[in-house]
Each structure stands twice: as structure tokens, then as C-alpha cells.
Amino acid sequence: MNLRILLADDHQMFREALRLLLERNPDFEVVAETGDGLEVFTLARETAPNIVCLDIDMPGLNGVEITRQITATLPLIKVIALSTFSDRGYIMGMLNAGAAAYVTKAAAGVELLRAIDAVRRNRSYLCPDATDAVKEAVSDSYQRQASGTKLGEREVQVLKLVATGFTSAQIAEQLDIALSTVEVHRRNIMRKLNVDSVVGLTRYAIRNGLVSNT
Amino acid sequence: MNLRILLADDHQMFREALRLLLERNPDFEVVAETGDGLEVFTLARETAPNIVCLDIDMPGLNGVEITRQITATLPLIKVIALSTFSDRGYIMGMLNAGAAAYVTKAAAGVELLRAIDAVRRNRSYLCPDATDAVKEAVSDSYQRQASGTKLGEREVQVLKLVATGFTSAQIAEQLDIALSTVEVHRRNIMRKLNVDSVVGLTRYAIRNGLVSNT
């Protein structure tokens, strides 16, 4: 059976090279590729791939959002998250958004093939790096309870703006809430992420693709 | 003539895929690959490649440092910098360290082949993204003069610590200088980099590989 694949990654060189890696298998056909987050939908609709290999850090739209929208509107298409990072929060985010598999770029190419194989059989897959991280997340669950759980929608919004370089006052204005409220969010975020300064917030946000940094 | 190539990138998947891209040309032979910065030397000595394709953000050692040491101790080996970023400062840093070419991963695969071709003829090469950035740097030269030039050694040291999350007081203690001095450095750095907060400093530092963020 022929498998139609859509490649989405902002590094053209990586896309081209990955295409070669995939098309060594004659069953695989890379029907389209793009480096722009917003274009993923258009191409997904036009080319009707079976699988989308999706990078996190895309210009235009966030990986989690893309995944959420694809799984919501084009449920036949399976999303394999291809990421630089093996951060617990982000992995869970992608899986919750509907990604069928998660493979880090640090993993071997064969991991991607395994993921494709698993996804084809309607099963999910996590590369070793990711499973390790998830295990940590599970064993950290006690700590999570102590230090709060994951970030709320509003908190993510604030975090993005903080890590972009806005002051709390500017954020308050943009979100049309009080300065004090923004500061409460900041503190809650820092407590949850277990950091103690804007530097920590910025690093976390960049690590998890909340802000681009290009 | 056969060309021996060493691949250094912390993403195994990218290395494998790039190997396929390169070895489509029968003249090219990828003699070794690694994901660890420190291992680059060992492999470079053992395998005597003609060219090293070197990623910036490597665990173990900074891309600039690796380049500096390779060009200093193994001058026959040409370094092609393969980077995610097209930041002016970093490009200049790599070229000053002795890199023969600079290609961003966002560029087409053919750019890398062009770079290899140019390097083989003892010429240097910059991919379009990079040349654009350098042009900006040149046209910014008037501004550079106005806002200071590049960072001094001590300033880089302070910047690293700031972007790691230390407060000025902690930095002062670590470097054994007065708090006020640290603050002067901070301000000078911000002026030179044209940013206005720790967020900007952190982002710059991460972008340029001064701190790891993994």
C-alpha cells in the first residue's frame, strides 16, 4: 500500500534530506512539503496525505495549534510530531492536541520509520527520548501536585508575551487586564515551572516553541 | 577526486538524512559523523576528512570554539558552518573563527553543495540568507559605530551568566567584582545589542549559542 506523506519543517535542507530518507522505501511518497505553518492546512487538504510529519518550531503557526486543527478538521490524517526537544510538557501538549506519534530529531532515522509503521497500524508511538521524558513526568507527578500542574490558557498567553520582551504593564494593556493580575500570573507560572526570574521564563518559552527566537 | 566529509550535528536524524543527500554524489564520502562537540576533534584526526559540516548548537562544545580549534590545529580541514540561525553576529563569529562557508538549514540542499564546491576550490561561500545578514551588518556599520561595536570578553562572560539566570549580585560574587561593575556591563551589553531587558539578553544569548537551553 502506498503511503502519502506531507513534510512540514522550516528547514528546507532538512526537508529535502528527510525526503530522501523516506523515499528509500518505495511504499512512501512525499506528496508535498512546506516550511510555513499556515500552509500546512492548504497542502493537507489539497494533497490528502495519510501522514503529516510536523516540526514544532514553525513560522506562522505553533505546532500544537496545527496539530489540534488538523486532527479536528481532517481526522483521517495522522500527525507525527518531529521535534528538537524532549520536554515533558511539550510532548504531552502535542499528544493531547492529537498527535499520533512523537519523535525527536536527536533520535535515529529508524525511529521515524517505526513511528510511521505504528501510525499506519493505528497505533501511537514515542521514541525512546520521549518515553523517558514521559516516565519522568509520571514519576514527577507527586511533585506536580506540590508545585501545581500545567499552565492554564491565560498563563500560556502571559508567558508568551513575557518571553517576547513585554513588561507586565504592557501585557496588562494588551490583554486588557490589571497589572496586578498579570503579576499574579507571572508568579503562578514561575511557581509551576519552578523558575525564579524572567530569564527562566524566557528560556522555558523558547525551549517549548512558545516564542520563535529568530 | 574523492571528497571525505565529516558530519557533526546533534540531531542524528538530520545527520542520517544529510548523509543520503550528500552521497547521491558518488564523489562524496561521509567518513564519520557525530553528535558530540568534543568528539569532532578525535574523529577529525582519525578520519582526516577534507571537509567538516558543523552545526552550531552542539552539546559539549560551542561551534565557534570547535571551528577555532580545528582551523588552528588541522588547517587542511575546511569547516562549513551549518546553522539554524542567520544572525549577523554569529556568522561573523564563525567566519572569524576560520569557517570557510556558512549555510543555514533553512536554505535549499543545493546551497550546501555549492558551498562544498566553493570550498573545494579554496574559496569561501555564504548562502543567500547569510549574505543578506552580512549586508545588513555592513549597512548597520554606521549604527554600530554609534552604539558601540562588538562585545568584549568580560561582557560576554557577564552575558552568559545573566542568560543562565543569575542576578547581578550573584554574578558579581562569581566574577569577584563589584555589583556596580556588573550593572555597568549589563547596560553596555544592552546598548550594544540594542535590547532593553533581560529577556532580550537571554534571547540573544540562546540564539548565539552562548548558553545551551537544553
Next chain:
DNA sequence: CCACGACTACCTGTTTACCGGTAGTGGCCG
């Protein structure tokens, strides 16, 4: 229904960052 969590909002503080000026040292270069 009531508890819980997320979000909203305000208060008072302390610490840190940020901005400006001044000034002494040592090294490098015209």
C-alpha cells in the same frame, strides 16, 4: 450544593533591574 481550580483584582512591601553621571586603571596604537 459546595468544594475546587482558574481567572480576575487590589493591597503592601522588598529586591532587582534599569538609567544617568563620574572616575581611576592598564593596554594598544597613531
Next chain:
DNA sequence: CGGCCACTACCGGTAAACAGGTAGTCGTGG
């Protein structure tokens, strides 16, 4: 030599971040 620059150091002042408390609303779920 004298100017330039990086680095060192201190001062004062404003703005922002950071830390703690209190409290109201709203929706979810036991």
C-alpha cells in the same frame, strides 16, 4: 606621549519585577 578603549568602581534615582496577603466570579465535578 596622548588619546582611545575595555574594564574596573561608586553614586543616586526611577521603574519594574518579585513576594505575600485577601477576595470576588465562574464553571466543573464530587
